[in-house]
Amino acid sequence: MAAKRRSLYLYLTLVCFFGIIAIFIVDGYVGIYDTIYITAGEREQKVESDVWQRNDTFWSSGIAREEKAFIRYEVDNRQFSRYEADVDVTVWRMQEKVSDVLSQRIAIGAFDKVYVEWTIDTAELLPPDAPPEQGFDYTLTIKRGEIERNIILNIDPYPYPVIKTVPAPPR
């Protein structure tokens, strides 16, 4: 009787252990995971999918004025079925759409991944009369099916004040 009970404890321990492993596989690995890589100023920032799971909707990234940001969006399909979705990328400022960057349909096979790449040119985003000492924030919205990822792109002001040269008065 005691030996039977002992075995029962051991079996229950094993059941719990394999239960934990099953949760890690089903809940922690299987699914659709997206990662965003932002390269600006020769630095690459990586926004991993766990950022979105923590409900950190926004991730700020600084871009120097008159430079470009190169953005790579990786979608990893860790499912046994094929995954298809529309990816729409737009830039917003003060609740108004500034530009449509990209619209593309992606199709990913089981346990495969795809990359979508685009470039954000700060010269195209900024208004023509933008003061050089002012920084600007834009929201980059990546919509994949029903899922929306928002990233705040911070366009830095010029590091030094621009000296305006006044032409010499005619003699």
Add this chain to the structure above:
Amino acid sequence: MNIRLEYVLFGFGILFCLAGVGYLAAEYVKNLSEAGKLVSLLLTVAMFAFLSKYFEDIGW
């Protein structure tokens, strides 16, 4: 010092297993949902409780 070589190897094996499981847990725990984390925690507590009872029964 009369430790058998097999026990040393078993010890290494157990250590490597624990290290591997620990590494995978650290890698994937960030992808777990809140419910998954809670159930994993409960199962971990239950696992150690049953293991303790097992060792208690065999006289450790």
